[in-house]
Amino acid sequence: MIDVSITHRLPPARGVKKTGGRGFKIDVSFATEDRILVLFGHSGSGKTLTLQAIAGLMHPREGRIVINGTTLLDTAAGIDSPARDRGIGYVFQDYALFPHLSVRKNVEFGLGAGRRASVAGQSGAGKGRGAVADGASGKRRVDELLELFEIDHVAHNLPGNISGGQRQRTALARALATNPRALLLDEPFSALDPLLRVRMRKEFSRLFAHFDIPAIIITHDPDDVDAFADTLVLYEDGRIRHRLNFRELRTEGRPALGLLMALMN
């Protein structure tokens, strides 16, 4: 379960004309019991800011963020856990792989961090995968992930020397290695060429079903909505314009493109 409610105002950035010098105000609130929630909207509508707030990389002036019963942020109650304790898997738009560490070291990076104990105690999100443990079993889990994501043969390469698809798989494997409460993906397919994009969508659908972790995906590509959305939230200028149960719409066989064009104009 994901329950997010944030209000924040960014000061006007120097040299940014888009906001007309008034700064940017975000005021959003949404909740879902579904596995995958898609945030759709134009660039600069506050989608990434929302993910950053959930991950603890941005601290909204007011807000409340609860995931699977754990309160990560509640400004009214003075709760604001730091990013490292939140247990949120974040796949950055440019993947943010550590360029000086091998694929394996990247995936291993989050193992041994202190917060896994608390995540492990919350088995509600997983379906019997068990907690990540230190030492040998941590290594085994990394081996499994590398194999599952088909990056075991490039495990010793640096991220700069592998393909775009492999980089993306590495980023997802790294985020999942820590057994996160929830997964956040910022335009996960935008850096890929169109053919690879179609393939990676299929792969990710399979992987999401396998891991069964609640996920929020940011996109401005209607194909991503078709492929992933259970709940669809449409952003516009820092506010929520629509919130839809997309699963129902999908069973009616309506492609997202027409719907989105109708809703966003």
Next chain:
Amino acid sequence: MDFLSPLLTAGTLKVSVILLTLKVAGIATAVSSVLGILTAWCIARRPFPGRTWVDALCALPLVLPPTVIGYYLILLVGRRGLLGPWLAEFGINLMFSWEGAVVAATVVVFPLIYKSARAALEAVDHNLENAARTLGASEWKVFLRVSLPLAWRGILAGVMLAFARGMGEFGATLMIAGNLPGRTQTLSLAIYSAFQAGDDAQALALVIATSLLCMGVLILADKLATGGLSFGRGA
């Protein structure tokens, strides 16, 4: 090539002077590296009130005349200085000792390391540091595993520059450590003494030795900067 003959004359080149110089510059660079990198990390992380002032203070030795630095150090660690009596209780006397020369060189080279470390740390992609945080890394782990390795090349350039500068330190060293042959006389001080004494052969030998050492440091710095770690094409 007559001017080279003094170099070849046995005994003219004082190896002990070179060793002392390398020792003083080496220790000063090491101490300044730890202090400079940690200071740069603290200051680069986020803005705080008075950051501009702290930054200016850290860079000050770069522009102050070395004699002014030496004078400040005497006020600080001299026998009747601010910390002098306290240090004396521990049996530490920095005046006219090679340790004093280390202190002088440490302060003089600090800004070179601090400046390059700050620029290098600020150039690290913040997304990478944020990624490490979401993976559960403490701020210290983010620094050691992500920021520092990625900034290392830029920092190293400053460290090498600092070492070369430390070897040539003259003014502040003279004021705090004096010019005692065999005890605190480093290369540049020995050159000055030899020249004053009219021992041109000795002076020339030391000048050439200093130049060769500095060339070596610069070439090493270049090798480390260009031939070092390469991460291939970026993402």
